[in-house]
Every structure is written in C-alpha cells, then in structure tokens.
Amino acid sequence: xxxxxxxxIMNENKKQPxxxxxxxxxxxxxxxxxxxxxxxxxxPDSRNRRKPVILADIENIFKENPDISxxxxxxxxxxxxxxxxxxxxxxxxxEVEQYFVKENSSEKIIMNEEENxxxxxEFIGSDGSLKTQIKIAQAAIQYPPKGLHCxxxxxxxxxxxxxxELMHKYACTIxxxxxxxxxxxxxxxxxxxxxQLLLAQLFGYxxxxxxxxxxxxxxxxxMCDGGILFLDEVHRLPPEGQEILFYLMxxxxxxxxxEVDTERKSHLMVxxxxxxxxxxxxxxxxxxxxxxxIEIPALKDRTISEKLQLIxxxxxxxxxxxxxxxxxxxxxxxxxxxxEWIGNVGQLKSYIQVCCAKAFLENRLLGKDxxxxxxxxxxxxxxNINKNKKQIEEIDKTISGDLYVFPDKNSYYKKKVFQDWDIxxxxxxxxIEMKEEGLSQEKIVYDLSQEIETSFRKNxxxxxxxxxxxxxVIKIVGEEAFNITKEIYExxxxxxxxxxxxxxxxxxxxxxxALERIRNHKSILSTDLVIAKQINTIEYNIAQEAVKNIEKYxxxxxxxxxxxxxxxxxxxxxxxxxxxxxxxLVISHxxxxxxxxxxxxxxxxxxxxxxxxxxxWETPEQMKKRVIEKAVEINEGKGILLMADMGSxxxxxxxxxxxxxxxxxxxxxxDTMMVIEAVRKTMWTEESLDExxxxxxxxxxxxxxxxxxxxxxxxxxxxxxxxGEGAAKILxxxxxxxxxxxxxxxxxxEHGYIENSDIAKIFxxxxxxxxxLAVVGTIxxxxxxxxxxxxEEIYKSYGLKKLRQILKKNELKxxxxxxxxxxxxxxxxxxxxxxxxxxxDNSVQLMIEKGYVKEEFLLSVYKREGMMTTALxxxxxxxxxxxxxxxxxVICVTKLDKPISWDGITMVDxxxxxxxxxxxxxxxxxxxxxxxxxxxxxxxxxxxxxxxILSILT
Numbered sequence: 040x041x042x043x044x045x046x047x048i049m050n051e052n053k054k055q056p057x058x059x060x061x062x063x064x065x066x067x068x069x070x071x072x073x074x075x076x077x078x079x080x081x082x083p084d085s086r087n088r089r090k091p092v093i094l095a096d097i098e099n100i101f102k103e104n105p106d107i108s109x110x111x112x113x114x115x116x117x118x119x120x121x122x123x124x125x126x127x128x129x130x131x132x133x134e135v136e137q138y139f140v141k142e143n144s145s146e147k148i149i150m151n152e153e154e155n156x157x158x159x160x161e162f163i164g165s166d167g168s169l170k171t172q173i174k175i176a177q178a179a180i181q182y183p184p185k186g187l188h189c190x191x192x193x194x195x196x197x198x199x200x201x202x203x204e205l206m207h208k209y210a211c212t213i214x215x216x217x218x219x220x221x222x223x224x225x226x227x228x229x230x231x232x233x234x235q236l237l238l239a240q241l242f243g244y245x246x247x248x249x250x251x252x253x254x255x256x257x258x259x260x261x262m263c264d265g266g267i268l269f270l271d272e273v274h275r276l277p278p279e280g281q282e283i284l285f286y287l288m289x290x291x292x293x294x295x296x297x298e299v300d301t302e303r304k305s306h307l308m309v310x311x312x313x314x315x316x317x318x319x320x321x322x323x324x325x326x327x328x329x330x331x332x333i334e335i336p337a338l339k340d341r342t343i344s345e346k347l348q349l350i351x352x353x354x355x356x357x358x359x360x361x362x363x364x365x366x367x368x369x370x371x372x373x374x375x376x377x378x379e380w381i382g383n384v385g386q387l388k389s390y391i392q393v394c395c396a397k398a399f400l401e402n403r404l405l406g407k408d409x410x411x412x413x414x415x416x417x418x419x420x421x422x423n424i425n426k427n428k429k430q431i432e433e434i435d436k437t438i439s440g441d442l443y444v445f446p447d448k449n450s451y452y453k454k455k456v457f458q459d460w461d462i463x464x465x466x467x468x469x470x471i472e473m474k475e476e477g478l479s480q481e482k483i484v485y486d487l488s489q490e491i492e493t494s495f496r497k498n499x500x501x502x503x504x505x506x507x508x509x510x511x512v513i514k515i516v517g518e519e520a521f522n523i524t525k526e527i528y529e530x531x532x533x534x535x536x537x538x539x540x541x542x543x544x545x546x547x548x549x550x551x552x553a554l555e556r557i558r559n560h561k562s563i564l565s566t567d568l569v570i571a572k573q574i575n576t577i578e579y580n581i582a583q584e585a586v587k588n589i590e591k592y593x594x595x596x597x598x599x600x601x602x603x604x605x606x607x608x609x610x611x612x613x614x615x616x617x618x619x620x621x622x623x624l625v626i627s628h629x630x631x632x633x634x635x636x637x638x639x640x641x642x643x644x645x646x647x648x649x650x651x652x653x654x655x656w657e658t659p660e661q662m663k664k665r666v667i668e669k670a671v672e673i674n675e676g677k678g679i680l681l682m683a684d685m686g687s688x689x690x691x692x693x694x695x696x697x698x699x700x701x702x703x704x705x706x707x708x709x710d711t712m713m714v715i716e717a718v719r720k721t722m723w724t725e726e727s728l729d730e731x732x733x734x735x736x737x738x739x740x741x742x743x744x745x746x747x748x749x750x751x752x753x754x755x756x757x758x759x760x761x762x763g764e765g766a767a768k769i770l771x772x773x774x775x776x777x778x779x780x781x782x783x784x785x786x787x788x789e790h791g792y793i794e795n796s797d798i799a800k801i802f803x804x805x806x807x808x809x810x811x812l813a814v815v816g817t818i819x820x821x822x823x824x825x826x827x828x829x830x831e832e833i834y835k836s837y838g839l840k841k842l843r844q845i846l847k848k849n850e851l852k853x854x855x856x857x858x859x860x861x862x863x864x865x866x867x868x869x870x871x872x873x874x875x876x877x878x879x880d881n882s883v884q885l886m887i888e889k890g891y892v893k894e895e896f897l898l899s900v901y902k903r904e905g906m907m908t909t910a911l912x913x914x915x916x917x918x919x920x921x922x923x924x925x926x927x928x929v930i931c932v933t934k935l936d937k938p939i940s941w942d943g944i945t946m947v948d949x950x951x952x953x954x955x956x957x958x959x960x961x962x963x964x965x966x967x968x969x970x971x972x973x974x975x976x977x978x979x980x981x982x983x984x985x986x987x988i989l990s991i992l993t
Contacts, residue, residue, distance in 0.1 A: 040066065040068070040076065041076065041079075041080060043066060044062065044066065044073070044076055044077065044080065044082075045080065045082075045184055045291075045306070046290065046291055047062060047065060047066070048062075048082060048088070048183070048184060049184060049185065049291055049306060050288075050289050050290065050291075051088075052120070053088070053089065053092050053182065053187055053330045054089065054092060054093070054119065054120040054121045054330065055089075055120070055121065055122055056085040056088045056089050057085060058084075058085045059073045059074050059077065059084065059085070062077075080184070081183075081214075082183050082184060083183060088182065088183060089121075090131075091178035091179075091181050091182050092178060092182065092187065092330065092331070093116065093121060093123070093131060094131065094178065095171075095174060095175045095178045095331070096116060096119055096121075097112065097116070097131060097132065098171055098174065099171055099175075100112060100115050100116075102171055105634070105638050105711060106631060106634055106635055106638070106710065106711045107634075108629050108630055108631050109128050109129045109132060109629065109630040110629065110630075110984060110986045110987065112128050112132065113128040113983070113984050113986075114982075114983045114984055114987060116128065117983040117984070118983060122870070124984070129630060132630075132634075158205055158208050158209045158212070159173045159176075159177075159205055159209065161205065162198065162201065162202060162205055163345055163348045163349050163352065164341060164342075164345045167342060167344070167345055168336070168340075168341055168342055168345060169335065172202075172333045172334070172335060175189075175331060175332075175333050176189070176202065176205075176206050176209075176333060177209065178331070179206070179308075179331040180206055180209055180210050180213065180216070180308075181213065181215070183215055184215060184306070185215060185216070185265070185306050185307065185308050186210070186215070186216070186267070186308035187308070187330055187331045188288060188308060188309040188310075188311075188328060188329045188330065188331070189206075189308075189309070189310045189311070189329065189331040189332070189333065190273075190310075190311045190312075190313070190317060190326075190329045190331070190332045190333070191203065191310065191311070191312045191313075191332075191333045191334075191335065192312070192313045192314070192315070192316075192317055192332065192333070192334055192335075193314070193334055193335035193336060193337070194314055194337045194383055195314050195382065195383065195385070196338075196380075196382045196383035196384050196385030196386055197335040197336070197337060197338065197383045197384055198335060198383075198384050199271075199312040199335060200224070200269070200271060200312065202333070202335065203224075203267075203269045203310045203312065204222075206267070206310060207220065207222040207266075207267050207269075210267060210308075216265075216266070216267075220265065220266045220267065221262060221263050221264070221265065221266030221267070222263075222266055222267050222269070223259045223262065223263045223266070223267075223268050223269065224269045224271060225240070225241070225259055225268060225269065225270050225271065226271045226272055227270055227271065227272050227273050227274075227275045227276045228271075228272040228275040230276075231275040231276065231277065232277075234277065234279050234283070235249070235296075237276070237283065238283060238296050239256075239258070239296050240258060240259060241258050241259055241260050241283070241284075242258040242260055242261070242293050242294065242295055242296060243255070243256050243257045243258030243260075243261055243295040243296065244256055244258075244295050244296035244297050245295050245296065245297035245298055246297075247297065248295070248296045248297025249296070249297070252296075252297070255295070258295065260287060260293055260305045260307065261293075261295075261303060261305055263305065263307045264304070264305040264306060264307060265306060265307065266307055266308070267307065267308045267309075267310060268307050268308070268309050268310070269310045269311075269312070270309060270310070270311045270312070271312050272312065272313065272314070273311040273312060273313050273321070274313040274314070274315040274317075274320035274321060278322055281321065281322050281324075281325040282322070282324075282325075284309070284325070285324065285325070285328065287305065288309060288328045289328065291304055291305060291306045291307075292304055292305075293305060309329070311329060317332070337383055338379075338380050338383040338384055338387065339379045339380070343376060343430065343433050343434055343437050344437070346376055347372070347376065347437060347438075349384060349387060350367075350372065350375050350376070350387070350391065351442060351444065353387065353388050353391040353392075354367055354391060354395070354412075354442070354444045355444045355445075357391065357392060357395040358410075358444045358445060358446045359446045361395065361399060361410065361446070362446045363399075363408070363409060363410050363446060364409045364410070364443065364444070364445050364446070365395065365398075365409070365410045365411075365412060365443070365444045366409065366410070366411045366412065366441055366442070366443050367412045367441060367442040367443075367444070368411070368412060368413050368414070368441050369438055369440055369441050369442075370414055371394075371412050371413065371414060371416070371417065372438050372441075372442055373434055373435070373438050374414070374417065375387070375390075375391075376434045376437075376438070377430075377431065377434060390418070393418050394412055394416050394417055394418065395410065395412065395416075397416045397418065398410050398411060398412045398413070398416035401415070401416065517551065519554070520547050520550045520551035520554060521543075521547050523550055523554075523589055524543055524546050524547035524550050525543065525547075526585075526588065526589060527546070527550075527582075527585045527586075527589065527605060528540070528542055528543055528546070530581075530584070530585045530588060531581050531582070531585055531609055534581045534584075535577075535578075535581065535609065535613060537613045538609060538612060538613055539612045539613070541612055542608055542609070542611075542612040545608065546605070546608045549604060549608070553597065553601055553604075557596075557597075557598075576606060576610070578606040578607075578609040578610045579602065579603065579606040581606075581609065582602045582603075582605040582606040582609060583602050585605065586601065586602050586605065619675040619676050619677050620647065620675055620677060620721050620722060621675075621677045621678050621679065621680055621721040621728055621731065622649070622670070622673045622674055622675060622677075622678070622679040622680065622721075623636075623647060623648040623649065623679070623680050623682065623714070623717050623718055623721055624648075624649050624651060624666070624669060624670055624673060624679055624680070624681050624682065625648055625649065625650045625651065625682045625683075625709060625714055626650075626651045626653060626666055626681065626682070626683050626691075627650075627651075627652060627653065627683065627709075628653050629652065629653075630652050631652070632650035632651050632652050632653075633650030633651070633652050634650065635648075635650060635709070635710070635711045635714045636648040636649055636650030636714060637650065638711050638714075638715075639711065639714040639715045639717075639718045640718065645718060645722055647718050647721065647722055648714055648717070648718050649669065649673050651665065651666060651669050653665065653666075662691075663691050663694055666681075666691050666694075666695065667691075667694055667695055667698045670695045670698060670699055670703070671698055671699055674699040674701060676701060677701065677702075677728070678699070678701040678702035678703060678704075678728045679695060679699060679701070679702075679703045679704075680703075680704055680706070680717055680721065680728060680731060680732065681695060681703055681704065681705040681706070682705075682706050682709040682713065682714060682717060683705060683706070683707050683708075683709060691705070692704065692705035702728050704728050704729065704731075704732045706732060706735065713735055716734075716735055717731065717735060720734065720735075752806075752808060752809055752810045753784075753785075753786055753808065753809050753810070754784065754785045754786070754809065754810050754812055754849065755785060755786040755787065755788050755805070755809035755810065755811055755812065756774065756782070756785060756786070756787045756788070756811075756812055756813050756814075756815060756842070757788050757790060757802075757805060757809075757811050757813070757814045757815070757816075757825075758770045758771045758774075758787060758788065758789045758790070758814075758815050758816060759790055759791070759792065759814060759815070759816030759817070759818070759820060760789075760791055760792075760816055760817045760818075761791055761792050761793060761817070761818070762791040762793055763789050763790045763791025763792075763793070763794065764789070764791065766816075766817045766830060767789035767790065767791065767816065768789050770789075770815055770816070770830055770833060771787045771788075771789050773833065773834070774787055774815065774833065774839075774842070775787060777839055778839055778842065778843055778846075781842075781843050781846045781847070782846065785812065785846065786809065788805060788809065790805065792818070792820075798820045798822060799822070802820075802822060802824070802825075811825050812825075812845060812846060812849050813825060813826050813827075813828060813842060813845045813846075814826070814827045814828070815827075815828050815829075815830065815833055815842070816829070816830060817829070817830050826841075826845055828841055828842055844972075847968075847972075848972070848975075856961060856962065856965055857930070857962060857965050857966065857969075857992050857993050858993040859928070859962070860928045860929050860930045860955075860959075860962050861929075861930050861932060861989065861992055861993060862989070863985050863986065863989055864885070864889070865882075865885065865886075865929060865930065865931045865932065866931075866932045866933075866934075866985040866988050866989060867881060867882070867931070867932065867933040867934070868933075868934050868982075868983075868984070868985060868988075869933060869934070869935050869936065870936045872937065873935065873939065874939065875939060875940070875941055878933050878935075878939075878950050878952075879897070879900055879901070879904075879918055879952065880897070881933070882918075882931035882933060882950070882952035883896055883897040883900060883920075883931075883952065884897075885931060886929055886931060886952075886954050889929075890926060890927065891925065891926060891927050891928075891929040891954050892920070892924055892925050892926060892929070892954045893924045893925075893926065895921075895924050896920045896921070896924040896925070896954065897920070898920075899920035899921040899924055900918050900919065900920040900952070903918070903919065903920065904918060908941065908942040908945065909941075910941040910942050910945035910947050911947075911970070912945075913970070913973070913976060914938060914946060914947050914948050914949060914976075915947060915949045915950070915951065915970050915976070916941050916945075916947040916949075916950045916951070917950075917951050917952075917953055918950065918952050918953070919952070919953035919954070919955065920953075920954065922955060922956050922957050922959075925954045925955060925956045928954065928955050928956055928959045928962060929954040929955075930951055930952070930953055930954070930955070930962070930966065931951070931952040931954070932949070932950070932951055932952075932988060932992070933949070933950040933952070934948065934949055934979060934980070934982065934988060935947075935948040935949070935950075936948075948980065949970075949976070949979055949980065951966065951970070966992075969991075969992060975991060978991050979991055979992075
C-alpha cells in the first residue's frame with residue numbers, strides 16, 4: 040500500500056495534487072488510513088505539495104506584473120492549470136510577498152539563505168537576473184517525494200549542465216534525497232539515430248537480448264534509482280525515444296531490454312536540457328510530464344555587472360591554475376564586455392583561457408613574472424559587437440581601471456572593492472587635469488569638493504545594498520584597518536548614540552586605502568578640499584578626538600584630511616530625526632492598493648506610503664469612513680496625497696481634508712510608477728503638495744485628475760488630423776450626420792497634431808474636461824488607451840458600425856442594472872462533464888434556497904423546455920419558468936468548460952437561467968444586449984473565475 044501511495048503521488052498533477060479524499064477513492068481505503076499512511080511516509084498534504092510549484096509561478100507572474108490584482112492573479116494561475124479561488128490566491132500572495140518579494144528577509148521558504156549561498160551562489164546571477172530561475176530549481180528539488188521533473192532550456196553554452204550539477208549538489212543537502220544521491224548525465228545526441236542503443240544504455244539489457252549481449256547489464260535508469268538523471272540535448276531524442284521515457288516518468292517502472300515478465304522499479308527525478316524551443320522540438324505528451332521549466336538567457340541578455348563577474352571569475356581560475364598574478368588592462372575588459380558571445384559563457388571561458396596562454400608566453404619571453412593581458416594578448420575576436428549605446432555607456436561607467444586577480448579564490452573581488460572606493464586616485468587625477476587647464480585654486484577647490492561629495496555618496500549608496508558580515512570585512516581589509524575602524528566607531532558611538540553600525544564596512548575600506556597611501560608616501564588631498572564643509576561641526580570635533588586616540592594607541596599618524604572624511608561618514612550614518620512629511624495614501628477597490636504601496640516602499644527603501652484595500656461589497660459610506668480613519672492616522676500635519684485607482688474615489692478627498700484639517704489632493708488612475716514618484720518627492724524634496732501633484736502629471740504623462748470633488752466629465756469622440764481644421768472638421772460633420780441617434784450627449788472634438796509635438800500632451804489636455812470614447816482620424820496616433828478608427832474606415836459602412844458598437848458598449852456600461860439580479864452566488868463555473876438536467880437543477884435549487892422562487896418553479900422550467908428549445912444560435916441557452924412563481928427577480932449564470940447538447944441539435948456552453956417577473960423587462964433587455972455582443976460573450980467564455988464573469992455582466 041505504501042508503494043502504491045508513493046506511485047500515485049509521484050505521478051499526480053503537481054498543480055492539482057490529490058487530496059486525501061481522492062487518494063482514499065483510488066486506493067480503496069478510508070480517508071483516515073490515507074492520512075496516517077501519508078504522515079508515516081513523511082509526505083505533506085496536497086496544499087503543501089502544491090505550494091512550491093504555485094509559489095514559483097506566482098513569483099514569475101510578479102516579476103512581469105508586480106501590481107497584478109488577486110482576481111487577475113487567480114485567472115493567470117488557473118490558465119496555467121491550477122484550480123484555485125481568489126481568497127486562496129490572496130493568502131499565497133501574502134506568503135510570496137513575505138518570503139520572496141521582500142529582499143534580505145531572514146526567514147525561510149524553501150531553504151535557508153546560508154544553504155542557498157553555499158551552493159547556488161556559484162552560479163553567477165543567482166542573486167540578480169537569474170534569481171527566479173534559481174528559486175524554481177530549488178522548488179523542483181524540494182518537492183516530495185523525489186522532486187519534480189524539470190526542463191532547462193536556453194542557447195548553447197549558458198550553463199544548463201552546470202545548473203543541473205548544482206541542483207544535484209543541493210539535493211544532497213536535503214532530507215528527501217540525502218548526501219549520497221546518485222547523479223548521471225546522459226547525452227541524448229549520442230543516441231539520436233539508434234533507438235535500440237538508447238534502450239540498452241538507459242534501461243540495461245539481459246544476456247542474449249541481442250547479438251553480442253553476452254552478459255546482463257544495468258542501465259543508467261536502474262543505477263540512478265532514488266537520484267537524478269540529467270538528459271542533455273533532449274531535443275535530439277526522436278519521438279520514439281521520448282515515448283520510451285513516458286512509462287518510467289509516469290509509473291516509476293521499466294524493463295530491461297530482453298525482459299518480458301520482470302518489471303523493475305526506479306524512482307528518480309529527470310532534469311532535461313535543450314537548446315531548442317520546447318514547444319517545437321518536444322512532444323506535447325512529453326512536455327506534460329515535466330511540470331517545471333527554467334529558461335537561462337543568452338550571455339548578451341545578462342547584466343553588465345554579471346558579465347564582469349564572469350570575466351573576473353574566469354581570469355581568477357587561470358590565475359590559480361598558473362599560480363601567478365594577472366593584470367587585465369581596462370581596454371581589454373571593455374573589449375570583452377562589448378562583444379556579443381554567440382557561444383555564450385562557454386565561448387567566453389575558452390577565449391579567456393587562450394588570452395591568458397598568449398599573455399603568459401609574451402611575458403615569459405620578456406622575463407616578467409606577473410602576467411599582463413593587453414590588447415595584443417587578444418586573439419581575433421568573433422566581432423559580434425554590441426552596438427547598444429546605453430550598454431556601451433554603462434560599460435564605460437562600470438570599468439574605471441585595470442583588474443588584478445591573484446591565485447586565491449575570489450581575490451578579484453577584494454581588488455575591485457578597493458578600486459571602487461579609492462577616492463584619492465580619482466580626485467588626484469582630476470586635480471592635475473584642472474591645474475593644467477589653468478583654473479584658479481578657488482574654482483578647483485569648489486569643483487573637487489563637489490566631486491568628493493558625489494563619489495562619497497555613490498560609494499555609500501552601494502554600501503547600503505551590500506550585506507557583509509564582520510568576518511568578510513576583516514578578510515577584505517585586514518585586521519589592522521578593521522580594528523582602527525572599530526575603535527573610531529565605538530568612540531563616536533559613545534558620543535553620538537544614533538550612529539549606525541553600517542558605518543563599519545565603508546569606513547574600514549576607506550581607512551585601508553588611506554593607510555596604504557600613507558605607507559607608500561603618496562600625498563593625500565589639499566586640506567581645503569575635504570575640511571571646508573565639515574570644520575566646526577559636531578561630527579568633525581568628535582572625529583578629531585577619535586583620530587587622536589588612534590594616533591596615541593596605534594602609532595599611526597592620520598592626516599587632517601582624514602578627519603574631514605570620517606566626519607562625512609559619521610554624518611551620513613546617523614539615524615535622522617523624523618521630519619514631518621506629506622502623507623501618501625493609496626486606495627483601491629480590491630487588493631491592489633497595499634501591493635502598490637509595498638512595492639514603492641521597497642524600491643525606495645522607506646516605509647512611507649500606506650495602502651488601503653476597499654472591499655467591493657462595502658457601501659460608499661463604509662468606504663469613506665475607512666479612508667478618513669486611515670488618513671487621520673497617518674497625517675503628520677503637512678497634508679495628504681490621496682492616490683486612487685478609480686475616478687469614483689475622487690469625492691472622498693474633500694471629506695478627508697475636513698477631517699485632518701490640512702490640505703488633501705487626490706489623483707486618479709494611479710499606477711505603481713506614480714506611487715514610487717510620490718514617495719520619492721514626499722520623502723526627499725521640499726515640494727509642496729500642489730507642486731508634487733503637478734510634477735507627477737508632467738513626469739508620468741498620465742491621465743490624472745487632481746481634484747477635491749468628483750468631477751463628472753463629458754464624453755467625447757476625438758477627431759484628429761494634421762491641423763485640426765481640415766479633415767477633422769469634415770469627419771466631425773460626417774459622424775454627426777450619419778449616427779446622430781447614437782451620439783446623444785456626446786461631444787465631437789477636432790484637434791490637430793500641430794498643437795503639440797507630443798501626442799500624449801494633446802490627449803492629456805482633452806482628458807482634463809472630457810472622457811474620450813474613441814479616436815477618429817487621418818493618422819493613427821498609436822495611443823493604445825483608446826480605440827482608433829481611420830477616416831477611410833469611417834467613410835465605409837463598417838467604420839461607422841464599429842463606432843456605433845463602441846458607443847453602445849459605453850451606454851451599456853453606464854446604464855447597467857444587472858447587478859440587481861446577478862451576484863457572485865448566482866454564478867457557476869463547471870469544469871467536469873455535466874448534463875443539461877444538472878445545470879437546470881443546480882441553478883433552480885439555488886434560487887429556491889435563497890428565496891428567489893417557489894419550489895414549483897423547477898417544474899415550470901422543464902415544462903417550457905418540453906414545449907420549445909431555449910437555446911440560441913451563439914452557444915447560449917436561456918431556460919426560464921413561470922413569472923408568477925418568482926418572488927424576487929434573479930438570473931443564474933452557468934459557464935461550462937465543455938459544450939453540451941441542449942436540444943439534441945444545438946451545443947451550448949453558457950446558460951442563463953432566468954427567474955424574472957412581469958416587471959423585469961429592463962433586466963432581460965440589458966441581458967439581451969450583452970449576449971448579442973460577440974466580443975462580450977467571448978470574454979465570458981475566456982473568464983476563469985466568478986468575479987471575472989460578474990465584472991463583465993455588471
């Protein structure tokens with residue numbers, strides 16, 4: 040029984056795992072026995088088995104769309120094969136935000152950070168562009184009972200095999216595999232044209248199975264039992280070869296070649312790799328058995344920082360191999376970074392090996408001990424040069440000197456730290472240049488003091504993103520520099536209790552470089568440059584005393600300029616007293632507001648914006664009360680910027696202003712970028728509330744309304760031409776004449792492209808007074824926000840028809856009253872096979888239970904069905920009963936995954952069960968308008984959740 044349970048769970052749909060109830064049905068035992076057996080085998084329940092898979096998918100979705108609503112997130116997940124409701128998604132979302140999205144979290148979800156660092160940190164990009172891929176790899180390994188089959192795809196040479204090796208290495212550290220987990224690599228290309236040999240190698244063979252089989256032999260699958268099988272170049276397997284693996288992956292069973300009666304078992308995890316598009320190169324049935332996919336991008340798509348890390352690492356490996364220090368000139372580094380390596384990481388590694396060999400020979404002939412890699416050391420490059428101007432500029436900013444690597448692991452990192460933080464060399468070069476230009480000493484002092492401050496702040500900003508342990512700091516700077524720094528910190532801390540420990544890392548690096556310059560008899564900078572802005576400050580006086588103590592006990596004389604630098608560090612690393620700020624309150628219908636506020640706070644490194652999610656079922660009064668309470672809570676006296684996701688929330692601003700007795704401005708149609716900008720401006724600028732609102736409007740180019748009252752804008756059709764006088768006017772007149780009955784209360788405006796070179800500003804100006812329904816014109820403005828109809832289309836019947844449909848949809852939306860008769864409880868989504876009778880029974884039973892209709896209503900529905908069909912031509916049915924049996928109007932909606940026969944001829948997949956009275960004509964007319972619109976019907980068919988269907992209908 041244990042083996043059967045293991046097999047069932049191993050082969051279950053990982054996105055919809057078996058519940059204990061379902062397992063009991065399949066095994067023929069009761070549910071309690073299944074639960075006890077599962078616990079005995081240390082197998083989690085269905086929710087926890089699904090969790091690693093779904094969390095990885097949620098994070099992937101977040102990466103593309105961090106502001107996605109819970110409803111849309113549920114839809115995305117259900118599209119991927121899950122069956123999950125919105126409330127469950129909300130809980131999982133909280134977990135993702137708690138564990139995955141929040142950087143530097145000390146908690147665990149799949150494995151602790153220490154294990155992650157020890158294994159996957161070797162894969163460059165694991166904490167950057169490949170962070171998501173690494174988490175998916177971890178999730179695949181963690182999944183019980185023996186991991187999830189996984190497909191790694193990407194161009195040749197990106198590190199697919201290396202990632203598979205690291206996944207095995209990681210598997211050896213967790214309980215479900217163990218430290219002696221077998222690992223076999225199998226290159227499918229070797230057997231692409233020989234299925235017989237493929238069978239023999241994979242599954243083994245018995246003596247006499249074929250000519251030459253003199254002994255029985257185990258195959259890779261048998262030797263890999265309980266471990267991981269890596270199938271490289273899996274796309275080279277012919278369809279027959281892929282099919283051979285189906286049974287093994289499904290059942291965990293196989294036969295050796297030549298065996299008939301004996302069936303062997305092997306429970307293993309398959310990691311497959313391919314350079315081809317899986318959709319085109321692998322059978323669908325094969326892909327379905329591999330639930331986890333990991334894409335590794337080409338080297339040209341990686342960040343400059345990651346490319347530099349790879350280059351540094353490969354040179355470091357050569358340094359260790361040659362046991363010599365290697366210097367790589369700046370122009371060589373830039374050349375390597377600007378090249379687009381078609382063979383990716385593998386080609387780059389090989390090229391660097393050749394360069395080092397050539398440089399080694401050149402320097403040996405010259406009698407030099409160290410190796411210097413110059414442009415002459417480079418062999419002919421493939422010459423696939425990256426011409427992206429932005430990346431070239433980034434390379435120039437990143438590379439600011441030669442790179443030195445030493446024959447010990449990660450030495451290049453130490454050298455780079457000191458290069459980045461050596462303010463002296465940068466300023467010294469700048470000082471000489473300015474002297475040669477003949478600038479006055481006063482001008483030089485002013486400009487260089489600005490340069491020092493800029494470099495200083497840049498270094499500290501980088502330090503804030505590095506979380507380095509004290510042991511790592513000591514390794515980088517040495518004990519002497521660290522001890523001096525620690526004594527300075529402890530003395531200053533005794534005088535300034537708000538001084539933060541974060542000062543230790545950057546200040547110790549600075550002290551290290553200063554000591555090296557002193558010992559090499561290099562001059563520091565002119566006193567005026569550093570001291571000018573610090574002298575006579577509290578920080579300067581405390582730093583001066585700290586330096587005196589250092590000189591006294593360490594016999595190290597630090598120049599006066601160092602006191603100025605230390606004062607700058609002290610000033611920067613003191614906890615700032617909180618100043619009153621303009622509050623930022625983000626509000627939305629649904630679950631969006633808190634998400635936007637959290638993302639903005641995380642990116643800006645603060646905790647300032649506050650999100651408030653308003654429930655859809657709350658009354659306007661309840662919403663207003665909650666917003667006012669939250670505004671009063673966060674108000675610091677300078678006012679509040681209210682950021683809403685819908686125009687309907689604008690009217691709350693005036694009430695908030697009265698409650699907080701301070702200014703309140705409201706902006707509508709808020710997105711995450713706007714919230715980020717609002718946080719930046721309220722935290723780090725002195726702009727007033729009005730100035731912030733105005734600048735957000737200017738910088739985002741969004742349609743934003745700043746108002747304290749709910750502004751009802753007129754609806755309009757916008758006619759565009761070059762001047763706004765010619766074709767636009769003719770179009771306006773033509774539309775007015777031919778669809779006059781459809782444009783009651785709708786303005787037709789004429790504007791020209793010559794009004795502003797930025798088309799977005801033309802739209803923004805119009806949007807201040809009008810709600811644009813459609814754009815008609817001679818040239819497509821390519822403004823995706825609004826539907827566009829060309830003048831050529833308008834002068835033909837289908838263009839006017841298209842415009843009428845747009846206006847009709849708007850009217851339908853404005854006057855929608857179906858929310859009176861349709862709610863979330865009256866909507867059914869059925870994925871299983873079902874019959875017509877069941878659809879009607881389920882709908883009417885709900886109506887009876889809720890008191891909408893009398894019990895006799897069900898019989899009247901069937902009587903009408905017997906008299907005539909209620910199926911329409913577009914796959915919709917509208918069963919209904921007697922109006923006299925309805926106590927309260929209601930419409931039940933059922934959406935089927937698979938169409939069913941309604942009357943023996945017509946197939947339907949959307950059913951509206953009508954419980955309407957004689958006075959319900961308005962509801963039926965509204966419904967009929969919707970089901971007559973093919974685009975709305977298609978939206979209902981595509982909907983995955985009840986909430987989506989409700990939003991379409993109401």
